[in-house]
Amino acid sequence: MSKYILLLFLGLFSSCKIVRSVVELKKEKASVHHYEYNGKEIAYLPLHHVGKPSFYADVKNKITAYKLQGYKVYYELITTDIPGDSLQKDIIRRKVRKIKGTNKDYKQLADETTIFKNYVKQPAYADLGIDTTRVFL
Numbered sequence: 001m002s003k004y005i006l007l008l009f010l011g012l013f014s015s016c017k018i019v020r021s022v023v024e025l026k027k028e029k030a031s032v033h034h035y036e037y038n039g040k041e042i043a044y045l046p047l048h049h050v051g052k053p054s055f056y057a058d059v060k061n062k063i064t065a066y067k068l069q070g071y072k073v074y075y076e077l078i079t080t081d082i083p084g085d086s087l088q089k090d091i092i093r094r095k096v097r098k099i100k101g102t103n104k105d106y107k108q109l110a111d112e113t114t115i116f117k118n119y120v121k122q123p124a125y126a127d128l129g130i131d132t133t134r135v136f137l
Contacts, residue, residue, distance in 0.1 A: 024051075027051065032044070045062060048122070049122045050121060051120065056122065056127075056128065060127070060128045060129050067129065
């Protein structure tokens, strides 16, 4: 009996990241973490790339509310605009395909996979109320 408890215990701890990802995926409300740095308050809103539509609606509401309070919005932006010549772009795309195992993007995979049928891809920043014309590094 104790062997099974030990195996269950080890299994749970080894998949902790997976469990956290599933918990985040099922959230309907966005959490906000508040920090203070050099006398300024920072409100941090963690996002994920796939979630429920209600989660992203709550994110948009919170971003709008914070912007009305005078907060500045800083965000992460990953672009698929690859610099360089066409040969370099082809090499990078082939490496990505080898790593991912597919050319399909997340939306195509979510549409084809039944476990994601109740979820949506993270909306564009403009749809979340963020002005994407200002990029901060």
